[in-house]
Amino acid sequence: MDTSYRKALLHGRCPACREGAIFKYPLSQVSRFSAMHAQCPVCGAGFEPEPGFYFGSMFITYAFNVAVVVVIGVLFYYFWELPEWTFLVTVIILALGTMPFSFRMSRILWLYWFGGLHYRGPHRES
Numbered sequence: 001m002d003t004s005y006r007k008a009l010l011h012g013r014c015p016a017c018r019e020g021a022i023f024k025y026p027l028s029q030v031s032r033f034s035a036m037h038a039q040c041p042v043c044g045a046g047f048e049p050e051p052g053f054y055f056g057s058m059f060i061t062y063a064f065n066v067a068v069v070v071v072i073g074v075l076f077y078y079f080w081e082l083p084e085w086t087f088l089v090t091v092i093i094l095a096l097g098t099m100p101f102s103f104r105m106s107r108i109l110w111l112y113w114f115g116g117l118h119y120r121g122p123h124r125e126s
């Protein structure tokens with residue numbers, strides 16, 4: 001199994017073994033996008049170091065949504081001559097539509113950056 005940092009992060013794998021999934025269901029099951037494993041199903045590393053750990057990941061989601069607003073704002077201002085309300089509707093639709101993705105990526109990044117889990121190599125049964 002390819003265990004590169006970038007690939008494990010993008011695929012939502014455990015930071016400690018880079019094999020176990022952080023989330024229970026694939027992103028295609030949108031209705032259950034937020035269900036996380038409490039521990040890595042492969043190596044047993046805990047995915048919630050303390051209660052409320054993922055509160056800070058909201059800042060990453062916020063930054064992502066600000067980026068969406070800025071990009072759409074620039075496109076509307078310089079390239080499309082549409083009424084202002086279409087900008088607002090577009091931003092709301094994009095923010096809601098990308099929420100499962102931004103929710104997951106912000107939690108994954110938060111866990112990788114601040115979760116205190118370090119790569120221990122491929123998991124071996126002992």
Ligand SMILES: [Zn+2]
Nearest residue numbers: 014017040043
């Ligand atoms: Zn693991």
